[in-house]
Amino acid sequence: MLTARENLEKKLQSVAYLPTMPQVLLQVERALKQEKTAAGRIASIVREDPALTTSILRVANSVIYRGKLSSRISSIPQAVARLGFTEVRRICMTSALIRAFEDYGHGINHAEFWKHSVTVATATRIFQKYTDKPGLLQTDEMEDAFVAGLLHDVGILAMDQFFPDLLAEVRSYAESEIIPLARAENEILGIHHGEVGGMLLANWNLPDRVVEAVTWHHDPDRAGKTNRLVTQMVHLADFICVNQSIGQTLEGLYDGFSEGAWYDLGLSVDEVPQMLDDLKEEAERSEVVGGTA
Ligand SMILES: [Fe+2]
Ligand SMILES: [Fe+2]
Structure with missing residues (x-):
């Protein structure tokens, strides 16, 4: 079986x-x-x-x-x-x-889904401003980080499309156990939405960097060396948006924060307050771009 x-x-x-x-x-x-x-x-x-x-x-x-x-x-x-x-x-x-993806999925609120996705995509810009390693990422890598941010949770839509009952079970398990969605998916299905999204986007022949960043956005240390920085960027953008409740999220909780990502991207803890202010401003901008404002 x-x-x-x-x-x-x-x-x-x-x-x-x-x-x-x-x-x-x-x-x-x-x-x-x-x-x-x-x-x-x-x-x-x-x-x-x-x-x-x-x-x-x-x-x-x-x-x-x-x-x-x-x-x-x-x-x-x-x-x-x-x-x-x-x-x-x-x-x-x-x-x-x-x-x-308009007709994709059954039980997921699309407005909320895209609000979170667009906010994460827009948030990837912040790290470029605060890194103490200027020139760390090339322009095309930054653009891929934006696209990966936009698509990072698309696996949730795919699961909702093909396995709506299983996804509903996973979501209520995550809620009752107070655990992150990705962990509940792993426990019940043996696969999480990052991997599902990665499989889907590989079919679109999107760049490996985007596919890998989507696949490992909850566990960036597993990304290959060449694509790791973009993956770490999407991970941190997602982590901060979820934890600060900036934009909507379907993921509830978040664990597995990668400290390595923080250091590899050249970010300093002292600048967190300014980063959060900028993020809130970017979130407003993203609401305009995503058409949710
Ligand atoms: Fe996610
Ligand atoms: Fe997310």
């Missing part, structure tokens, strides 16, 4: 319906990789997608991005100029992924 873990692995390998990588995301990614991408090129891709157009204009016109004094804008090229390519890429990524 198959164990719950084997059963889940088998199911994930054989399912016909997995969300596909959204086309608009592929086009934006491709355009941004070309050296001389003009705002007009991005604008023409985005304009094809009404929901994305709305998201970008909403973010560009939010007080947090335009300040109190600058004027409202109504065109995508102006929005791209105000926000910059990196921010536009993040908004495209966030909006497209939320839609890709």
Whole structure:
């Protein structure tokens, strides 16, 4: 007889319906990789997608991005100029992924799920500011940390999709025993949502760094050496958001804090209060980006 873990692995390998990588995301990614991408090129891709157009204009016109004094804008090229390519890429990524998983899962509150995910993704920026090891991560590693932050708990959605009863059992066990969700999953299923999410994203051919960071976000010391810093960053962002109750969380409690991550990322305990202030500000920003504000 198959164990719950084997059963889940088998199911994930054989399912016909997995969300596909959204086309608009592929086009934006491709355009941004070309050296001389003009705002007009991005604008023409985005304009094809009404929901994305709305998201970008909403973010560009939010007080947090335009300040109190600058004027409202109504065109995508102006929005791209105000926000910059990196921010536009993040908004495209966030909006497209939320839609890709729209029909995924049964019992999970999607608004809460994405609020937590977007907050963790946004929080990965903080460490870059406070590290005493400047230049520790390259730009593409930072971008992968953002994507991994966004997708780190996607395994919970997958379990809710394929094994809703088992997930419900695991969640109520975690609640009654007052233990973290990932530990309850391990005890009952022999696998946790990080591994499930990693399997799912490997199917999307996302970079190994993203897959590994998602897989080991609760246990970053298990990530391979080349991908460990990004994994540690997602782990710490998740840990702090859950423990400080910044954004919503489905995970309840968190254990297995990696002290190694703290030191490897060059962070100092003295700066924790400022980091938390920044995190709360980033959480507000992420509510705007995730469309939850
Ligand atoms: Fe998690
Ligand atoms: Fe999480």
